[in-house]
Amino acid sequence: xxxxxxxxxxxxxxxxxxxxxxxxxxxxxxxxxxxxxxxxxxxxxxxxxxxxxxxxxxxxxxxxxxxxxxxxxxxxxxxxxxxxxxxxxxxxxxxxxxxxxxxxxxxxxxxxxxxxxxxxxxxxxxxxxxxxxxxxxxxxxxxxxxxxxxxxxxxxxxxxxxxxxxxxxxxxxxxxxxxxxxxxxxxxxxxxxxxxxxxxxxxxxxxxxxxxxxxxxxxxxxxxxxxxxxxxxxxxxxxxxxxxxxxxxxxxxxxxxxxxxxxxxxxxxxxxxxxxxxxxxxxxxxxxxxxxxxxxxxxxxxxxxxxxxxxxxxxxxxxxxxxxxxxxxxxxxxxxxxxxxxxxxxxxxxxxxxxxxxxxxxxxxxxxxxxxxxxxxxx
Amino acid sequence: xxxxxxxxxxxxxxxxxxxxxxxxxxxxxxxxxxxxxxxxxxxxxxxxxxxxxxxxxxxxxxxxxxxxxxxxxxxxxxxxxxxxxxxxxxxxxxxxxxxxxxxxxxxxxxxxxxxxxxxxxxxxxxxxxxxxxxxxxxxxxxxxxxxxxxxxxxxxxxxxxxxxxxxxxxxxxxxxxxxxxxxxxxxxxxxxxxxxxxxxxxxxxxxxxxxxxxxxxxxxxxxxxxxxxxxxxxxxxxxxxxxxxxxxxxxxxxxxxxxxxxxxxxxxxxxxxxxxxxxxxxxxxxxxxxxxxxxxxxxxxxxxxxxxxxxxxxxxxxxxxxxxxxxxxxxxxxxxxxxxxxxxxxxxxxxxxxxxxxxxxxxxxxxxxxxxxxxxxxx
Numbered sequence: 001x002x003x004x005x006x007x008x009x010x011x012x013x014x015x016x017x018x019x020x021x022x023x024x025x026x027x028x029x030x031x032x033x034x035x036x037x038x039x040x041x042x043x044x045x046x047x048x049x050x051x052x053x054x055x056x057x058x059x060x061x062x063x064x065x066x067x068x069x070x071x072x073x074x075x076x077x078x079x080x081x082x083x084x085x086x087x088x089x090x091x092x093x094x095x096x097x098x099x100x101x102x103x104x105x106x107x108x109x110x111x112x113x114x115x116x117x118x119x120x121x122x123x124x125x126x127x128x129x130x131x132x133x134x135x136x137x138x139x140x141x142x143x144x145x146x147x148x149x150x151x152x153x154x155x156x157x158x159x160x161x162x163x164x165x166x167x168x169x170x171x172x173x174x175x176x177x178x179x180x181x182x183x184x185x186x187x188x189x190x191x192x193x194x195x196x197x198x199x200x201x202x203x204x205x206x207x208x209x210x211x212x213x214x215x216x217x218x219x220x221x222x223x224x225x226x227x228x229x230x231x232x233x234x235x236x237x238x239x240x241x242x243x244x245x246x247x248x249x250x251x252x253x254x255x256x257x258x259x260x261x262x263x264x265x266x267x268x269x270x271x272x273x274x275x276x277x278x279x280x281x282x283x284x285x286x287x288x289x290x291x292x293x294x295x296x297x298x299x300x301x302x303x304x305x306x307x308x309x310x311x312x313x314x315x316x317x318x319x320x321x322x323x324x325x326x327x328x329x330x331x332x333x334x335x336x337x338x339x340x341x342x343x344x345x346x347x348x349x350x351x352x353x354x355x356x357x358x359x360x361x362x363x364x365x366x367x368x369x370x371x372x373x374x375x376x377x378x379x
Numbered sequence: 380x381x382x383x384x385x386x387x388x389x390x391x392x393x394x395x396x397x398x399x400x401x402x403x404x405x406x407x408x409x410x411x412x413x414x415x416x417x418x419x420x421x422x423x424x425x426x427x428x429x430x431x432x433x434x435x436x437x438x439x440x441x442x443x444x445x446x447x448x449x450x451x452x453x454x455x456x457x458x459x460x461x462x463x464x465x466x467x468x469x470x471x472x473x474x475x476x477x478x479x480x481x482x483x484x485x486x487x488x489x490x491x492x493x494x495x496x497x498x499x500x501x502x503x504x505x506x507x508x509x510x511x512x513x514x515x516x517x518x519x520x521x522x523x524x525x526x527x528x529x530x531x532x533x534x535x536x537x538x539x540x541x542x543x544x545x546x547x548x549x550x551x552x553x554x555x556x557x558x559x560x561x562x563x564x565x566x567x568x569x570x571x572x573x574x575x576x577x578x579x580x581x582x583x584x585x586x587x588x589x590x591x592x593x594x595x596x597x598x599x600x601x602x603x604x605x606x607x608x609x610x611x612x613x614x615x616x617x618x619x620x621x622x623x624x625x626x627x628x629x630x631x632x633x634x635x636x637x638x639x640x641x642x643x644x645x646x647x648x649x650x651x652x653x654x655x656x657x658x659x660x661x662x663x664x665x666x667x668x669x670x671x672x673x674x675x676x677x678x679x680x681x682x683x684x685x686x687x688x689x690x691x692x693x694x695x696x697x698x699x700x701x702x703x704x705x706x707x708x709x710x711x712x713x714x715x716x717x718x719x720x721x722x723x724x725x726x727x728x729x730x731x732x733x734x735x736x737x738x739x740x741x742x743x744x745x746x747x748x749x750x751x752x753x754x755x756x757x758x
Contacts, residue, residue: 157624158620158621158624158625159621159625239618239621241537242537242538242618242621245536245537246537246538246649246650246653247649248627248649254645254648254649255648256640256641256644256645256647256648257640257641257644257645259638259639259640260638261635261636261638261640261645262635262636263645263649265635265636266633266635266636266640266642266645268635269633269634269635270625270626270627270633270642271625274625
């Protein structure tokens with residue numbers, strides 16, 4: 001079977017390597033950057049192809065003779081790329097995490113008669129998958145909370161943060177108002193709000209704060225309380241707040257010296273080099289999903305906790321592992337004919353099907369991405 | 380007697396009002412800003428005069444028929460203005476706190492046959508005055524430490540700081556390497572270094588850190604240990620350090636958006652409005668000078684502690700009170716013929732003379748600026 005991976009970034013590369021290593025796929029990786037493709041040059045079973053994915057004809061050329069597509073392009077070009085893929089009527093697993101509503105493309109995918117698994121990473125991704133499974137198992141779900149963060153293993157002052165993905169997206173996450181659900185109604189809070197300390201075994205105390213990460217769950221799930229928070233080492237978010245309060249994240253140009261400059265442009269320019277994970281620098285992913293509700297007549301809480309680390313053997317970042325291996329499990333789900341539904345498919349839809357859920361969790365487990373589960377009865 | 384005050388800023392205005400209120404002086408205030416002069420319009424006994432003090436002929440015009448001069452211009456034009464005053468052979472008390480070495484003008488002042496009291500504020504100023512007095516009283520001075528800060532009475536997040544004087548000078552103080560004396564030798568440390576918490580009755584815990592504030596004492600005093608530290612509410616300096624570490628205080632232009640901008644220019648632009656004391660906003664001045672050494676055969680420590688607050692009756696800021704009233708005491712010292720030495724005179728020279736010291740301290744005390752004194756015998 002032939003799979004084409006669109007995007008040869010950190011995560012796209014890990015996806016291509018994982019797909020090729022199983023032996024069941026012929027893998028092609030497409031990117032506009034020769035440098036990104038070159039990093040996969042020594043990978044057996046992976047063919048590199050240079051193409052400009054913003055051009056429909058180039059996407060068509062890249063998808064010719066392919067059976068399955070992985071979308072791993074930067075978020076800002078995600079929706080347009082997915083549309084082009086669906087125009088070619090190919091099944092696709094997407095992890096570009098574009099900001100727009102994926103259901104815009106639902107009828108297009110249905111007409112094409114193919115599934116488009118979207119947001120199929122770690123969070124969004126596994127968090128939704130777990131939600132879908134719990135929704136199927138519980139009588140009623142009353143509360144869903146997802147805490148998640150990608151962090152450097154060794155925090156260094158002053159930011160104690162490195163991004164395995166684009167730092168521009170991080171600053172965007174720090175400014176976009178955060179939506180969550182309380183009392184069955186949507187609540188919109190400022191970004192970075194409601195910070196609290198949470199302890200994680202093996203990592204210590206982290207700080208959780210509101211980010212706008214519920215995504216498809218805001219429309220697909222009816223639950224009285226749903227919240228997603230991002231995790232950072234304590235103090236990081238206070239420093240960001242100081243920047244925000246002082247205007248350093250502003251997007252209106254201000255006069256400085258004899259030029260007009262958007263403060264956010266300068267802030268991005270200064271912080272990005274400081275936030276870049278160095279080659280081989282170890283990261284970790286920490287996540288805790290907890291679901292409360294009625295189950296067999298009792299109120300219970302089920303908790304799924306993950307602590308994943310950089311893999312020194314393959315020099316694969318934890319962010320690439322957790323996001324990429326969820327994605328490759330999705331690819332194998334489709335390749336194996338286990339999931340049949342067409343249209344836009346967020347992970348919560350996949351999680352509802354026990355066999356699909358078990359398959360993804362098992363695939364992750366085989367690669368060392370393991371959720372510790374716990375069930376508590378609440379009085 | 381006729382006194383002219385050059386500069387009608389916050390401190391210059393307080394000086395003019397104090398001099399006029401005693402009845403013994405005819406006071407003229409000179410400034411280039413009509414708005415600054417207007418604030419003194421309703422002040423009995425004060426004549427406002429508009430002039431550009433960067434022009435020698437204008438200074439000459441302003442000083443004609445004057446007996447005594449006060450220099451209260453911004454630091455960056457301080458030295459040039461003082462030179463013009465000395466060219467007119469007038470005795471002067473200066474609080475412009477210019478960065479250059481005032482002794483550059485020593486021979487000019489001597490040739491003019493007039494005293495030029497420089498740095499005659501609170502710190503530098505009273506701190507040096509006290510040092511001079513202690514140097515005269517002690518057998519040997521071994522250690523001199525001055526902790527000083529001007530703060531808003533009510534700290535507000537995130538900066539917990541307001542400047543009664545130019546915020547540009549504050550950022551300059553935060554970047555210039557700090558010199559102090561240890562083991563009899565000059566030590567140069569980064570600005571903001573060696574932060575420590577210090578408790579002050581009535582204010583609470585403050586944070587002290589190195590700033591380059593010893594000024595004339597570096598050349599006039601021979602003491603094994605001399606240090607000046609600035610006081611802020613705890614946390615302020617950490618936030619400044621985060622800015623510095625991330626490049627926000629950089630002076631090399633960087634590309635941001637499509638313009639090149641000096642990060643410090645943008646940072647100044649964003650912080651200055653946040654750091655401005657609002658009209659009537661209450662500030663305080665806190666200072667602790669401690670001197671250790673041999674005195675009558677015993678090792679002792681003498682401590683002089685000040686906590687001064689905004690005066691709601693006259694709406695005079697504490698910074699203007701402490702700096703301005705030290706300056707007006709200096710003016711009255713010269714007017715009363717109590718100090719005879721010509722040339723550049725830093726306050727430590729004045730403090731050596733008991734009568735002069737007592738006079739300045741008494742003048743300050745009469746205005747509520749009171750040092751609490753304590754003597755301890757060490758071991």
